[in-house]
Amino acid sequence: MITALALLLPLSVVTVIAVAGMFPAQARHRVRRSAAIFAPLAVLPAAALSFTEPGSRAAGLEVEWLLLGSSFALDELARPLVLIAALLYGAALMSISWLKLRDAERGSGTLSAFLLVCFTGNIGTYLAADVVSFYLFFTLMSFSAAGLVMHYRTAAARRATRIYLVMSVLAETAILAGLLMLASQMTTLALGDVPAAVAGSPHRGLIIALLLAGFAVKAGTMPLHVWLPLAHPAAPPAASAVLSGAMVKTGLVGWLRFLDGGDTEPVTAVTAVTVAGWVLLISALAGAFLAVALGVLQQDPKVVLAYSTISQMGFIAAVVSVGLIEPRYAEVTTAAAVIYAVHHGLAKGALFLGVPVAKHYGRGATGVLVAIGVSGAALAVAGAPLTSGAFSKYVSKEAVEAVSVLGVGLDAVLPFVATGSTALLLRFGWVLWRAEREPRRGVDGELLSWLLVVAAGIAVPWWIGVQWMPLGTPDWDAGVLWDAIWPILLGAGLGALAVLLVRRGTLPDAVAQADGTVIQPGDLVVAEEGALRWVSRTAGRGLDTAHRLAGASVAAPARWLTRAAETFRRAAGAADRRLVPWEASGAVLLVILAVALAAGVLGRWLT
Template sequence: MTLDIPWLLFGSSFRLDEVSGPLVAVATVLYAVALVASRDRPLRAFLLVSYLGNIGVYLAADIISFYLAFAVMSFAAVGLVIHTRTEAAHRATGVYLVMTVLSETALLAGLWLTGAAGGTLIDDAPAAIASSDHRGLIVALLLVGFGVKAGLVPLHVWLPLAHPAAPPAASAVLSGVMVKAGIVGWLLFLPTGVDDLARVLLVLSLIGAFGAPLIGVLQTDPKVILAYSTISQLGFLGAVIAAGLLVPEASVTAAVVVYAVHHGLAKAALFLGVPVWQAAAPGARRRLAAAGLGWAGLALVGFPFTSGALAKYDAKYAVEDHWVALVLPLVATGSALLLVRFAWALRRVEPEPRGVDGELIGWLTLCVFGLALPLVHAHPAPAPDTLWDMLWPLLLAAPLGWWLWRRGEQEPPVPAGDLVVVGERALAATRATGGAGLERVHGVTRGVAKQWARTWRGAGGLTERSVEGLESRVRVWTLSGLVTLVLLGTLLALGWWM
């Protein structure tokens, strides 16, 4: 279904198809839940604007509408991150803004070159990019532009800072649907035939998929742990897309969409489940919270008969002709370890019991949709070998998870934000070293300035004395000249009279 709006921008087109339909549906559910869970009117306003941009990204059929929607979504999210106005929120917002400006700049340049190559409609964009003389540059710009939202290493650094700073409802939509805009951008725009850059995407995605759990399991904040889980899951999707570019006969679009829908519901339920768990008093309500969080966690790691099992099954078999299919199941091992750490961190949260509120209602809604998803996207009962493929990564995680649980609370050797923290420390060291060096330079320049001042004062005195002497001589010369003129005039007068 296509809708053309000639009077909007330069003529906008929107469409609802097999890619945009499921993503718009899950975005609508998650934003509706976030609105129900939010009590602050400013937060609701930013959620509504973000929703408009988010579904615009999914529905846009031309690159101008796509870019406008992407920019609206990206900058409206600033209001979600900074909402609490804490020091952590201000820091996270600063990092997010820097990364967003980088993303928007790269994306604008990439889409401008795409349009110049004849790809003004999204359906025509991959072919236009593939035939462009600037193909490599365009793909590199799109990798960066979409990579910020998709949490591609090393552009992922805003995620572990923004999620704990934002309210839980905002974190649910940030991780559930907003980051998928980057994944959808890669899916829609990247052409085949750029194998070198596709391999770059594959390597960076796998680094995120397997590296994020290594940092996440060291954290103590539940929302930070979930943020690193999101980076890992996005790395999984990036690897699937890259494999699809390297093996053109592989059809990865449907698998990526199914996985995005599954991850959106499960991860939003986990984020929103943090305040639900905190608000649940010991008893039936806490057991309900534990059951819902447990089911969302099992879905996220791909436990059999959950939405995650179906999504991972589709993704693995979509890229079975590429070697990456052999390592993708191990992502579930990292996810399981992160969720063990999440459960440990959640137990440390101080309870603040309260009555039924919007957060609980919204969270229960997400749990119902998550339970129903396997029924909507039904598969035949898995064969024993398929069941084993789903279970062995989780069994591998069991002893490591036990060790993590026993490890307990320790100061994370790698703070949330990882590369940002490294950059901040390097900048501070540079500032300290540079400050000392600058002070030494200032000392030298001050000494030179004093010496020059003394020299100029001496030169000035000499000049002043010379000028005064010259003036004296000039005054003498002037007087002598006047006397001479008077004498000459007198002599001339006497000569004329005689």
């Protein structure tokens, strides 16, 4: 019952907002505004569901008439992610609808509706217990998110939406192809039968490749990350918070649900999964570090946070890849990846929601509170001691000790991701501090929702890690504290060095200004768009040339046929003129012959 309510209540609010379009203008605005104000409460059943016992009857749902028979269940993987999604979407909905200024967000009904549809798809993906339901809700979330990116309808929003949709269609196609091949090997469509089906499929290598790539798009794994830096600055901050905090985690869930080699799989199947693990690890490390170099050259705080998300998701993907390379460690790497996703979702959500909060409340009495909250969330992302980030990085480091990269243990490589995060967040703080301010009087949902996420980011990851996950907490001895501090100090040192070089004029002006002109948001897609324009221009010129050549090649025979036709017409005319006398003579001859024939017949008849 709770599961059904968690999925249906948000869609019911969306239905009210949609049906209100048939009302007169004044009533339509009032109904949609009322529905938007109620919208944050629609996530409460999902939050309550996360506190039920995983695998219990109350946490499951069977819908035999839906599709091929749909089933939903709360398990240890879905439980914490459902709670985080409820917190983030609830806060996002509060920030756009619980405003003191009556006309501050006229489009809140529409935006609230898209957020609720995305929320349904998001938690449906976590809760789905069969292949078809998983794909249905994953697709629902993916395509409804285009409404979040397009919300402001600016040129940048339209461009970002086009690129997002192209990437989403490619991802959905790859996932659908992989799932269709996978389903052909399954006696049932339950997700629990997936590992055996992957192992027994003659196309297991192709299935794994398709699913790996398809989910990598949603997870923002490099080089399939290009939609993220474009979507975040185009979308409202509330949408960015759920895009980065919750939606990208469905890519993580896809990997964990479908790329499970298992200890008992045949050697060939494990080899296929192992290869996928190494590919994922290389892509993850590339994203974790290259995103830093790209992000520090941006001037929009939301773009900087987008590259930070790519870097952090690279960290999570690296942890997941260890479970693929060494399946015997899959349980601990899954737990570490999930707790890191919980921490990152809340901390990054607080930073995205903090962008408008700093703009509206970053001065005066509330300025100190905003500075503390944003700094605390940033320190958590960097992994400062005693924060949820330090806890998540500690358990992740313990989980990846079994794998080495070029002879260096992965547990020695991943701490440098925190160094990059520190540099990115220093850049974020700098551009946010220099941004324009639009003070707002009084306290409303925007500030309250942000404070809710900040408070949840402090306590919830620790509580989930201790109560719901099989993870040990750090002892916080000198060694553990130093392991958490030195990457941040190194990142701060690099930031100070960059400032010093800028002041001395050592760096090139374009790099020193970091105005986004050296590396534009979307990085690879900018070069791809340029290449496509060149191909288009070149192809256009080639088609014009072909058209001219074709015209010339057709014109010569046409002229010859025209001359031949004209010659034939003239010859026919002359012949016709010559035959006119023959026609008269022929007629006379026929008359004479007819008279002679008639006379002969008559004479024979008379005799």
